Amino acid sequence: MKITLLLLGMGAFSFLSTWPLIGHCQYLNPPEVVIPLRIPGTSTEKKITGWVSYSLHLEGQRHIVHMKAKKFLVHRHLPVVTYTDQGTVHEDQPFIPRDCYYHGYAEGDPKSLVSLCTCFAGLQGLLYINDTFYEIKPKNLSTTFEHLVYKMHPREVQSESFKNVPTEEDTGNEWQMMLQENNHPTLKQSTIGGWFVHQFWYETGFVVDSTRFAYLRRNVTAANMEIISVVNIVDSYYKTLGVDIVVVAIDIWTHIDPINSTTTRELKNAFCTWKVQEYNPRVHHDAAVLVFNRPHGDEVTVDGNWWGLCKASLCCTVVYHSNDNQLQYATTMARGLGILTGLYNDSRYCTCEQGQCIMNTSLAIANAFSNCSFSTFMWATWVQRNCPYNRPLKVFHTEYCGNGVVDAGEGCDCGTVKSCAADPCCAANCHLKAGSGCASGLCCKDCQVLDHGTVCREQVNECDLPEWCNGTSPVCPADMYVEDGKPCLGKGFCYGGQCNNHDYQCKKIFGPEARNADVKCYRLLNPVGNRFGHCSRNRQTYERCASGDVLCGRIYCENVKELPVLKEHETFVWTHLNPQHCWSIEHHFGKTGPDIGAIPDGSPCGVGKFCKNRRCVLIPQWSKNACSPETCLDRGICNNRHHCHCSSEWAPPLCRRAGNGGSVDSGPPPKSNRTRDSGSKGGSLLLILIGILLFILCLLIILFILNKKRKEDQQTEPPPPVPGEPGAPLPPAAAGPAAQPPPGQAGPKDKRKK
Structure with a gap:
């Protein structure tokens, strides 16, 4: 196997190279110098799924770490706000690398944890291997890709980290009583083994105070990347709960802090007040974290409003950090978010696999949640209902x-x-x-608006419609598609611009030879109501399919010849119902991406019916006053706004007069469409007619010339001789028998013989 040295774009992120040089390290142990080696793809599967591997020696032992890029750690349009010395807000959206944060594990250690950042021409972050914490970072100014690895001990920092957060014992096991009142079996689960995670998102905004900013040498890039790197580690901790921490905004108090305090509790209260007034109007968030570098007399390093997550006036926590120890930083931040979630301080009855749990009251480095935290988290998220189930979509911004x-x-x-x-x-x-x-804009090219009739969005399938520029606006018209319910692909229906049917879905999942399974698979499996067969689900349970809806639940296929590589949380399911083979894809609550095993809307489920929202419903018959083939005079089809999209020979809105096609929503098609389509027959007939006329004309000219020549020949021909005159031929009757030569004379033949 070829092993090559990893050189991660030394020049590509040169503007970030100053960040590792900044800081005042306070590690208790001297570092070990290592040179990580990247191992090229060890298998086809890892190449397909995006895994990368590294080899490095720690304390005399070789370790292989495998890791995969973390997606959606940073919001796509991350606003970074700084302030002038007069307090004026300045918002920017700087370039933030988004594909260089990784989570993974160490080969051979099932309890290991890897959380690394590769944005700085090297590896930086957390390694938890063989029950030992390591922090790795690039060595400054190294030309041989050397890294420093610090071996961390939980006892390096021991101080009271947070107060005023209850334990289960403090509340008289109130939370356990709440769980007992709820009969849901998942909520009663209190052990880590077999934990079946759901998917949640914490949209989190971060604020860096002026003391922390000064510690980072007033470097805005350094402040941004420190936050994101630490959040990457925290996200790896919360992954066991099924939580994605998403950085949605960063504020940096560049010059002075807008709030004052003498204790951590006062700081938290003042921060919450500031957040409601200044932060909430411009940033949508579930939690806000203030990072401060100024110590307070109470020696409390983290404080927050217990169970304040998603509450506009309470979702705030403050975190104290005064050095470069990222593992300590990540532990403190994880506890702050845990307080907002509603997690209790761990009591003596709480345990976790690593021995030191995140919600322990001491500031020991930890990376695992206890069994108590798991149970409390499940109850807290159940009560929250809507938040934090919402996937991050939008971040507000200041208009300037x-x-x-x-x-x-x-x-x-x-x-x-x-x-x-x-x-x-x-x-x-x-x-x-x-x-x-x-x-x-799609209708803008080289700083100029594209011409009238230029296509700006092509038709991509049978159920889609094209759009054209209007020649005055750089914006392409809205994406239009065929009205829901129109037949397509022979045995499907258009829905949402897509043509869906069971056969087509089976081919997309299992290959071109797969096809829809027998209805027996649907009738026996989809009414079960588990993750292998169901029609819908709420946040905690699966709902079985009614008898009339079985064709709208999970897809079942047969004639499967190949099994493609699946993504995370996707598993093949094969069920044998003699003689039927039913292939499907299971679904569970930990899945975050599209559910490829769910039958899409628009798939046929009966005569005149299709699937909609996992139910088999009648295909809507739109009134003739809205749009129908008759409304469009059978010269076009209806679009999703119930307007006629006319064929290329007719003009909108009702296809009654000649035109170039399109609709009132699509923009004007080019005139060449009509010439090419509707004028093609007329043009061809005209060419044929002209050709025939030219042929006839040529023929007439030729006949005229021949006739004229014949007459001229007749006029110049001499008259025939008069019979009896010399040279006139004898009549056949007068000639008689052939003349014989006189006696004594030889004929021509005799003469030749002589």
Whole structure:
């Protein structure tokens, strides 16, 4: 096996190279110098699923770590807010690397944990191997890819970390009583083994105070990357609970702190007040964390509002951190978020696999939640209902020129001064540059609006419709598609712009030879109501299919010849119902991506019926006043807004007069469409007619010339001789028998013989 040295873009992120140089390390043990080696893909499966592997020697032993990129750690449009010395807010959306944060494990150690960042031309983060914590970071100014590995001990820092958070004993086991009142078996589970995680998202905003910013040498990039790197470690802890920590915004108190306090509790209360007034109006979040570097007399390192998650005035916690120890930092932050979640301080009856649990009251380094935390978390999220089940979609932003978003009154917005300098269309003052007609949009190219009739969104399938530019706006019309319920692919129906049926879905999952299974599979398996067969689910249970809805639950296929590589939380299920073979994909609550085993809306489930929201319903018959083939005079089809999309020979809105096709929603098609489509027959007939006329004309000319020549020949021909004159031929009757030569004379033959 070939092992090569990993060199992670030394120049690509040179602007970040100063970050590891910043800081004032306070480690108790000297580091070990190692050189990580990247191992090329060890298997086809790991290449497909995105796993990468490294080899490194720690304390004389070789370890192989396998890890995979963490997705969606940072919001796509992360707003970073700084403040001028006058307190004016300045929002930016700087470039933040998003594909260089990894989670993984060490080969041969089932309890291991790896959480690394590769954004800084090296590896940086946490290694938990053989019950030992290590922190790894690139060695400054090394030219041979050397790294420093610090062996950490939980006893390195021992102080009271947080107060005023109850334990189960403090509340008289109130939480256990609540669990007993709820008969749901999952909520009563209190052991880590067999834990069946769901999926939650903590949309978290972070604020760095002026003391921490000064500690980082007033480097904005360093402050951003420190937050994200530590959150990557915290996210690996919360992964066991099924929680994704998502960084949605970062505020940096650049010059002075807008709040004052003498104790950590006062700081937390003041931060919550500031957050409600200044932060909530511009950032959507479930939790807000203030990181401060100034010690307080109470020696409390983390404080927050217990069970304040998702509550606008209470979802705030403060975290104290004064050095570069990322593992200590991550433990403290994990506890702060745990307080907001409603987790109790661990009592003497709480245990975890690593021995030191995250919600323990001492500030010992930890990376695991206890059995008590698991049970409390399940109850807390059950009570929360809507939050934190919502997947992050949107972050509010402050409207100003330079935020990269075109707000009201702006012609464009190219973002930072540096990005505007490279933008050929948009100026830094959010106005178009001289000679520019536009700066963005599907109908904008080379700073000019595309011509009338230029296609800006192609038709991608039978149930989709194209759109064209109108010649005046850089924005392409909204994406239109065929009205739901139109037949497609022979035995499916259009729904949401897609043509779906059971056969097509089986081929997408199991290959081109797969096909829809016998209805027996659906009738026997989908009414069960578990993760292998069901029609719907709520947050805790699966709902069985009614007899009329079995074709709208889970997909079942047969004639399966190949098994493709699946993503996380996807498992093949094979059930033998003699003589039927039923292949499917299971589903459980830990799945975060699309459910490929669910039958999509629009799949047929009976005569005149299709699936919608996992139910078999009648295909809607839209009234003729809205749109129908008759409304469009059979010269077009109805789109999703119930308007006629006319064929290329007719004009909207009702396809009554000649035109170029399209609809009132699609933008105007080019005139060439009509010439090419509706005019093609007329043009061909005209060419044929012209050809025939030319042929006839040529034929007439030829006949005329021949006739004229014949007449001229007749006029110049001499008259025939008169009979009896010399040279006139004898009549056949007068000639008589052939003349014989006179006696004594030889004929011609005789003469030749002589």
